[in-house]
Amino acid sequence: MTDDTLLKVRNLTLDIPVGGGTLRAVRGIDFDLKRGETLSIVGESGSGKSLTSLAVMGLLGKGIKRSADEMTFEGTDLLRASKRKMRALRGDRMAMIFQEPMTSLNPAYTIGDQLIEALLLHRSVGRETARARAVELLEKVGITAAESRLGQYPHQLSGGLRQRVVIAMALMCEPDLVIADEPTTALDVTIQAQILRLLVDLTREMNMAMILITHDLGVVARVADKVAVMYAGELVETGPAASVFEAPSHPYTRGLLRCIPQPGKTERGAPLGTIPGIVPSLIGEVSGCAFRTRCPHAVPGCRAAIPMRGDDVHGYRCVHPDGAISAEREIA
Amino acid sequence: MLPFILKRLGLALLVAFTVSFISFSLLFLSGDPAAALAGETASGEDIEAIRRLYGFDRPMIVQYLEWLFAAVRGDFGESYYFKLPVAGLIAERLQVTMTLGVCGISFALLTAVPLGVAAAVRPNSIIDRVALFLSVAGQAMPSFWFGLILIVVFAIQLGWLPPSGADSWRHFILPTIVLGYYAMPAIMRLTRAGMLEVLNSDFIRTARAKGAGEGRVMFKHALRNAIIPVVSLAAVQMGFMLGGSIVVESVFALHGAGYLAWESIARNDLPTVQALILVFSMFYIVFTFLADVLNAWLDPRMRSS
Ligand SMILES: Nc1ncnc2c1ncn2[C@@H]1O[C@H](COP(=O)(O)OP(=O)(O)OP(=O)(O)O)[C@@H](O)[C@H]1O
Numbered sequence: 001m002t003d004d005t006l007l008k009v010r011n012l013t014l015d016i017p018v019g020g021g022t023l024r025a026v027r028g029i030d031f032d033l034k035r036g037e038t039l040s041i042v043g044e045s046g047s048g049k050s051l052t053s054l055a056v057m058g059l060l061g062k063g064i065k066r067s068a069d070e071m072t073f074e075g076t077d078l079l080r081a082s083k084r085k086m087r088a089l090r091g092d093r094m095a096m097i098f099q100e101p102m103t104s105l106n107p108a109y110t111i112g113d114q115l116i117e118a119l120l121l122h123r124s125v126g127r128e129t130a131r132a133r134a135v136e137l138l139e140k141v142g143i144t145a146a147e148s149r150l151g152q153y154p155h156q157l158s159g160g161l162r163q164r165v166v167i168a169m170a171l172m173c174e175p176d177l178v179i180a181d182e183p184t185t186a187l188d189v190t191i192q193a194q195i196l197r198l199l200v201d202l203t204r205e206m207n208m209a210m211i212l213i214t215h216d217l218g219v220v221a222r223v224a225d226k227v228a229v230m231y232a233g234e235l236v237e238t239g240p241a242a243s244v245f246e247a248p249s250h251p252y253t254r255g256l257l258r259c260i261p262q263p264g265k266t267e268r269g270a271p272l273g274t275i276p277g278i279v280p281s282l283i284g285e286v287s288g289c290a291f292r293t294r295c296p297h298a299v300p301g302c303r304a305a306i307p308m309r310g311d312d313v314h315g316y317r318c319v320h321p322d323g324a325i326s327a328e329r330e331i332a
Numbered sequence: 333m334l335p336f337i338l339k340r341l342g343l344a345l346l347v348a349f350t351v352s353f354i355s356f357s358l359l360f361l362s363g364d365p366a367a368a369l370a371g372e373t374a375s376g377e378d379i380e381a382i383r384r385l386y387g388f389d390r391p392m393i394v395q396y397l398e399w400l401f402a403a404v405r406g407d408f409g410e411s412y413y414f415k416l417p418v419a420g421l422i423a424e425r426l427q428v429t430m431t432l433g434v435c436g437i438s439f440a441l442l443t444a445v446p447l448g449v450a451a452a453v454r455p456n457s458i459i460d461r462v463a464l465f466l467s468v469a470g471q472a473m474p475s476f477w478f479g480l481i482l483i484v485v486f487a488i489q490l491g492w493l494p495p496s497g498a499d500s501w502r503h504f505i506l507p508t509i510v511l512g513y514y515a516m517p518a519i520m521r522l523t524r525a526g527m528l529e530v531l532n533s534d535f536i537r538t539a540r541a542k543g544a545g546e547g548r549v550m551f552k553h554a555l556r557n558a559i560i561p562v563v564s565l566a567a568v569q570m571g572f573m574l575g576g577s578i579v580v581e582s583v584f585a586l587h588g589a590g591y592l593a594w595e596s597i598a599r600n601d602l603p604t605v606q607a608l609i610l611v612f613s614m615f616y617i618v619f620t621f622l623a624d625v626l627n628a629w630l631d632p633r634m635r636s637s
């Protein structure tokens with residue numbers, strides 16, 4: 001482990017008490033993030049991506065139980081940090097961008113107030129300095145006439161503009177880590193690419209690390225350094241983006257990759273691949289591979305606990321030495 | 333903001349005119365005012381004489397305008413019963429009623445809002461249950477009964493406070509509690525419901541993600557949004573208290589405007605009733621207007637609509 005490790009998570013588990021027992025939404029996941037690196041977490045709806053990011057921020061709802069062997073951020077033990085320490089980190093060293101730009105700004109305050117608040121919570125600077133910083137960031141996120149925008153209220157801005165404001169707000173203190181949870185899903189398709197481009201450029205420019213949660217594997221391929229594929233609360237495959245895209249080693253990852261259209265390869269109008277079946281219930285223990293009920297290569301051995309295979313950088317959780325890629329080739 | 337205020341002001345004036353016309357017409361809706369004035373034994377000639385004397389024979393619109401201009405100058409005519417100017421009569425009584433109303437609504441807000449917030453922050457906790465109990469009890473208990481209990485306990489048995497009258501601030505404590513407690517349940521539940529809803533919204537999560545502390549999240553970010561419907565409710569209740577606290581005024585023998593209205597109706601004292609209706613309506617109009625302005629200040633979205 002080198003010194004530039006920013007975030008280290010080992011065996012993170014999240015339990016939610018529900019009516020008939022405990023829902024284990026995240027099941028012992030590990031990941032690391034270095035300064036300036038972009039990690040993309042992908043996976044179907046309900047696989048635990050948002051909860052994982054909230055767990056890092058210390059923003060889990062009441063009642064959700066978090067446990068881990070290790071969770072450190074810039075040398076701070078997040079498992080044992082006081083509420084006050086977490087507050088000091090949040091918004092300053094680590095910031096979060098949520099999915100819903102329409103509702104994630106407070107309707108009662110001007111965007112200027114909200115941007116300035118983000119800085120004043122952590123820095124003892126004057127209002128004028130904070131104001132200047134807000135203008136600077138609004139300009140950075142590509143908002144014209146920034147000065148006059150400060151006095152506007154969220155309802156006076158379009159969705160795309162609001163998400164730019166949310167991004168500016170997250171960057172006010174120049175955090176070391178930005179977690180973006182599906183930052184563009186709620187936006188028009190035409191604006192999605194712009195906002196994502198902006199986010200990626202800014203994190204590079206400011207040398208920030210980013211955890212980008214998304215459904216869009218096309219995006220991941222373009223911007224991520226590392227990929228973590230989640231399924232039913234587990235990390236089923238993780239590794240450098242190039243390696244995972246080139247040699248996807250878990251049948252679920254390959255299933256996801258078949259779901260994205262590929263320029264040149266996918267014929268116009270041809271149906272995209274889908275993964276048949278449903279995610280198993282996460283209440284109680286899930287023994288063995290959670291994907292086996294939907295996996296075309298499932299064998300009796302899949303019922304046992306599956307260790308991580310592969311090497312230090314690119315690992316996957318499958319009993320087949322090559323994720324049964326050989327079987328797939330035969331069919332094809 | 334200014335266009336909004338002017339628009340609301342225009343609307344308020346329009347309503348005020350309508351209400352003034354209606355309260356003026358009451359004079360004629362309740363039968364022949366000349367006959368009522370003349371008394372049951374009067375002859376037809378006497379009634380005609382009175383009709384001319386009071387000007388009831390002129391066109392209604394002329395009478396209305398005359399009455400309105402006088403009213404604007406503070407002249408509401410003379411009470412049939414007291415034979416005194418209505419304006420002075422009302423002014424004296426209004427002092428009592430306004431003191432009681434302002435104290436009552438303040439008491440209600442100062443107990444209901446903190447309780448509603450505390451209940452919403454910890455749903456199903458002890459404090460939430462206490463709040464629920466207080467609000468159910470407040471709604472189930474008739475004001476006169478609660479007032480009597482307070483008089484028995486605090487005035488008669490403990491002797492801490494006077495049981496009736498309006499001579500000092502201490503006379504107003506028990507009536508304030510009764511009147512305030514009447515308004516408290518609705519405000520409390522609206523605050524609680526509003527806070528619960530707002531605390532679940534995305535912008536609260538954003539505030540926490542910025543590193544805001546709980547106090548700031550609750551009061552700056554959540555309450556500011558949750559209080560908006562409460563303002564409108566409080567304004568209506570305030571208007572209601574200034575006009576309708578007849579029960580409380582009777583129980584504590586506070587001779588306020590509500591009590592005067594009740595007496596005047598019984599005595600067929602039309603000028604006094606007319607004036608009171610007009611004054612009570614103006615209170616409603618003024619408080620609704622103030623609530624609208626306050627809400628527009630709290631919620632920028634309202635300014636543009
Ligand atoms: N507060 C909660 N109470 C009960 N269940 C919850 C709660 N929060 C999340 N869950 C459940 O935990 C699981 C993981 O949720 P999470 O929001 O992390 O999924 P996700 O991967 O972000 O999905 P999506 O792509 O839809 O955002 C889901 O099954 C969800 O229903």
Ligand SMILES: [Mg+2]
Pocket residue numbers: 049050051181
């Ligand atoms: Mg999510």
